[in-house]
Amino acid sequence: MSHYNEIRHGRHGVFLMHLHLVFVTKYRREVFTKEILDDLRPIFSSVCTDFEAELVEFDGEDDHVHLLVNYPPKVSVSNLV
Numbered sequence: 294m295s296h297y298n299e300i301r302h303g304r305h306g307v308f309l310m311h312l313h314l315v316f317v318t319k320y321r322r323e324v325f326t327k328e329i330l331d332d333l334r335p336i337f338s339s340v341c342t343d344f345e346a347e348l349v350e351f352d353g354e355d356d357h358v359h360l361l362v363n364y365p366p367k368v369s370v371s372n373l374v
Contacts, residue, residue: 303365311349312370314360323355333358344368 330353341348346364
């Protein structure tokens with residue numbers, strides 16, 4: 294994984310775009326355990342790889358998870374989510 298401040302190069306430009314996503318459980322119920330969070334990390338990472346994005350940081354608590362994603366401009370935010 295590259296450093297999160299590394300500028301990425303495309304065919305016609307350079308870019309450094311980050312997206313902070315927060316996924317919250319319904320009614321903020323506490324359902325995420327440490328084991329579930331450990332299982333979610335590779336899943337989110339593989340989804341980011343499919344979109345040529347990079348999962349820079351991942352963390353979570355009992356009722357939500359945070360993702361910091363470095364993504365290319367050709368991918369729309371709605372498709373990534």
